[in-house]
Amino acid sequence: xxxxxxxDIIDGKCVRLTQGDYNTKTIYNENPIEVAKEFEGAxxxxxxxxxxxxxxxQHIVNYKVLEQITSKTNLKIDFGGGLKSDEDxxxxxxxxxxQITGGSIAVKNPNVFEGWISKYGGTKIILGADCNDEKIAxxxxxxxxxxxxxxxxxxxxxxxxxxxxxxxxxxDGMLEGPSFDLYKxxxxxxxxxxxxxxGGVTSINDLNVLEDLGCEAxxxxxxxxxxxxxxxxxxxxx
Numbered sequence: 001x002x003x004x005x006x007x008d009i010i011d012g013k014c015v016r017l018t019q020g021d022y023n024t025k026t027i028y029n030e031n032p033i034e035v036a037k038e039f040e041g042a043x044x045x046x047x048x049x050x051x052x053x054x055x056x057x058q059h060i061v062n063y064k065v066l067e068q069i070t071s072k073t074n075l076k077i078d079f080g081g082g083l084k085s086d087e088d089x090x091x092x093x094x095x096x097x098x099q100i101t102g103g104s105i106a107v108k109n110p111n112v113f114e115g116w117i118s119k120y121g122g123t124k125i126i127l128g129a130d131c132n133d134e135k136i137a138x139x140x141x142x143x144x145x146x147x148x149x150x151x152x153x154x155x156x157x158x159x160x161x162x163x164x165x166x167x168x169x170x171x172d173g174m175l176e177g178p179s180f181d182l183y184k185x186x187x188x189x190x191x192x193x194x195x196x197x198x199g200g201v202t203s204i205n206d207l208n209v210l211e212d213l214g215c216e217a218x219x220x221x222x223x224x225x226x227x228x229x230x231x232x233x234x235x236x237x238x
């Protein structure tokens with residue numbers, strides 16, 4: 001199972017939120033490039049980079065941070081947050097992203113998102129399926145919907161999506177463990193989805209359970225920044 005640390009960006013700084021609430025912002029490092037280099041130095045190969053300013057603004061904002069990390073490390077980056085147009089995607093890929101994640105766009109403008117899948121392929125376009133009570137949430141988690149998560153994922157599987165990042169918002173930043181039952185059901189009801197678990201990862205045991213369930217990867221955020229999991233702990237996965 002791949003391990004993917006997360007760097008969330010506000011004002012060019014590395015931050016973390018709790019349950020997507022911008023009022024809970026904690027700044028962990030003024031320089032995201034330093035954090036990315038630390039990850040790479042520990043043998044990490046992948047990075048989940050989220051443009052929280054972009055998510056709020058509804059267009060890409062922090063692409064310079066993406067450029068700097070890709071030019072100064074060999075990390076393979078999936079980038080998301082506010083990508084809404086073909087131009088946003090063009091900027092993200094030109095700035096070095098290996099994959100991009102589309103969440104709100106897949107709900108609000110499925111024709112555009114399906115166009116991206118057709119153009120770039122199901123391995124470069126990741127479906128961001130973030131939910132609360134198993135209902136899809138959009139716009140940086142500020143808006144709820146009535147869309148059930150599993151049918152939503154299955155519908156995009158039929159349209160060619162390979163990778164899905166699923167975050168249970170209730171778990172995000174709470175350090176209380178991931179939504180194992182939800183992930184188990186998603187994997188049992190889909191055929192070809194590579195599921196990336198996100199939200200609530202707190203311990204190495206959590207990672208072992210996610211791997212046993214069949215998750216292709218796990219994203220780790222606050223647990224790394226607050227010392228619940230150390231980079232050394234992750235060496236067995238690299």
